[in-house]
Structure formats: structure tokens, C-alpha cells
Amino acid sequence: MREQFYQQMNQLAETLVVEAKAAAKAMSGAAEALRDANLTKAEKVIDADRKIDLLERTVDEMGVSLLARQAPVASDLRIVVSALRLSATLERMGDLARHVAYIARGRYPDVAVPGDVHKLLVTMADHAAAVGKNVAELVETRDLSLAAQIVEEDDVLDDLHAKSFQIVLDDSQELTRQEIVDIVLLGRYLERYGDHAVSVARRMNFLVKGLGNDGSDPFAEVDLTEV
């Protein structure tokens, strides 16, 4: 029973790593599709998203199965609950990469946005891809120095996102309506990808350090008239 338990915990952790790597690969493919108006790459990212969805479901079912059969406690319980949450976040990161790929595919054979904004958005996408890679490595190695890097990279993403708005709101920049829409949506998708990465970083921090819970009784504290 104990041996089976540890084997299943390992399988859960491994599947989560596979999902994290898939979510990272999706954004690195989407960044390439965006940079080079690469249709094949865009299609690949879009197709691969179903696999990420499947991985999410697998992690979820494994987690629930572990809870039901093994009733883990303490740090094992923390790992299982974290896995359930991380799988949902990673799935969402895959969706966002797919959205970026959709726009690249929709504008093919042109690049999605022109000139300087193209450079800015490709830089954003490259940063998002780097963040994704850090997320996958963090989930695999639990090296918390990567969590700090993710938070820093996300700040860069936020700055670039703000710059993209400056360009869009500057009437002297010649942009078509479609280009404006694409810039706003791409900026939003890439910024959100970074937000989700930060959420993974926080959860991994909690998982490794066991922080974030003050040990008080949540049932003792709740006062629903207060909120």
C-alpha cells in the first residue's frame, strides 16, 4: 500500500511536469509563429493544446484518485492539492499560447502586426516563452530561485504590455483597426500568461516551503456576516 502510494505520488508529479513542459513548448511555438508568420508552427501549437487539456484531466483524476484511496496527510496532501491547482493553471497557459497562435494563423501569410509593434510583441512573446520554460523547470526541480526569476520576468512583461498600449493610443502611429485589435489581444494574452506563471511560482513556493497557511482553524474563523 505504501509502495503503491509513493509510486502514484511520483506518477502524479511526473505527469504535472509533462503538462508544464507542454505549456512552455506551446508558448515557445506561438512566439515563433508570431515572429515569422509561421503557419505550420501555429497549427502545431493549436493542435497540441488538446494534449495539454488531456494532461490536465489526467492530473486531476490522479489527484482525486489519490485523495480517495490513500487519504494523504501533511506534505503529501499539500502536494496533491497543489497539483490539482497547478494543472488548471498550466492548462490555461496552454490556452493562451493557442490564442496567440490563432492570431498568427489568422493573419498568415502576413505577420500579425507591423513594424515596431511587431518587434515589441515578439519580444513579449519571447519573454512569455522564457517564463514558461522557467515554470516547467521549477515544477520539475522545485528550485525556488526560478520562482524569483519568474516574478522578475513577469514585471518585464507588464512593462512591455504598458508600452504596447502607448503605441496603440498614439494617433501618429499608422495602424489599421485589425492591427489595433490584434495588438490589444496579443498583449492581453501574453500578460495573462505571465500572471499564471507567477501563480505557479507562488504555489510552488507554498509547496516547497509549506508557507501560506498560518495553522489556524479556517472553520473557527469564518464569519459570513463580515464579508
Next chain:
Amino acid sequence: MREQFYQQMNQLAETLVVEAKAAAKAMSGAAEALRDANLTKAEKVIDADRKIDLLERTVDEMGVSLLARQAPVASDLRIVVSALRLSATLERMGDLARHVAYIARGRYPDVAVPGDVHKLLVTMADHAAAVGKNVAELVETRDLSLAAQIVEEDDVLDDLHAKSFQIVLDDSQELTRQEIVDIVLLGRYLERYGDHAVSVARRMNFLVKGLGNDGSDPFAEVDLTEV
């Protein structure tokens, strides 16, 4: 022990209902703020979001505490795991309502977008608010006819969202850059609110009917070379 268990299960369910009602109220306030350029309403929605965040954490802590101390099985386990997932989705719905309120506040004393588009976006926001109300009622009553209604309302939201793009991409519509940005973002926030509502509807369907799990062993099935 059993009595305490059922009492804690009830508290978990009640807290989730409070969170769902808060997420619904947030969107109904955001819709009003958007319609009337109502600054007070917008501020209220923005402030209230912290309470939703707190409710999410409370539900999470209650759920993890129940898993740790009571090791629930079968339908009780399903309720706890569903609560953990629902709390995250409802928190996100609150965030999206807050984003809508930010735009309303940012354009005050003007309405955020002009003329016909204003009408369209207010209609979207009203639909989102209706969806939110249905979500809260579904979480409270577990009446699955509401789940079907939510899916239908979300289709309406998607259609309205598509219409907002048609207007933005039509060069004969006079729109400033800021208006275009606001329309794209508002459309995105409101459409996502609907998506999250559908995700709640699906989870509640699973919770009530116990479907969505074919009873197979997730650990037996996983083949990571396949994905």
C-alpha cells in the same frame, strides 16, 4: 466526529454560496457602473473584490482542512474537490467584474464607449450579470435547469462579443483609439466571465450527477510517451 464533519461540510458549502453571490453582485455592479458612468458603483465593485479573494482563500483552507482531518470519500470527496475548483473560478469572475469597473472608472465622467457600441456592451454586461445571478443560484440550489440556462446565456454573450468586433473593424464607425481598446477589452472580460460561468455549470453538473468520471484507474491509463 461525524457531526462535526457534516457541520464543516455545510460551512464549506455556505461559504461557497457567499462567494458565488459576491461574484454575481460584482458583475451586476460593474454593469451599472458601465451603463451610467457611475463612479461610486465602480469604486464599490473594485473595493469588494478583496472580499471575494478572502472568500476564495477561506473556501480553500476549509477544503484542505476537511481533506486533512476527515479524509472524505465518494460524494463528500467530490463536493470538497469541486469546492476547491469552484472557489478559484468564482474568484476569477470577481476579477473580471473588477476589470470592467476599472474601465468605467477610468473614463468617468464620460461613459466608456460611445453610442451604439455603448448599448451593445451594456447589453453584454447585463447578460453577464444575469449569468452571474444564475451561477449563484445554481451553487446554492443545485438546480441543474440553471446550468442549461447558463450555457444558453453564454452563447448570447459570444454572439454579442462577435458583434462588437464587427463594429470595431468597420472603418465607417467613428471611434477613437481609446474607445477601440476599451471595446476590445470589455468584450474580452465579459466573454470570459461567461466562459467561467459555463465552467461552474459543468462542475455543478458533475457534482450533482456524479458524471464525468468513467470509473477507470487514471494511474493505469497514463502513457506519457503518447502525449
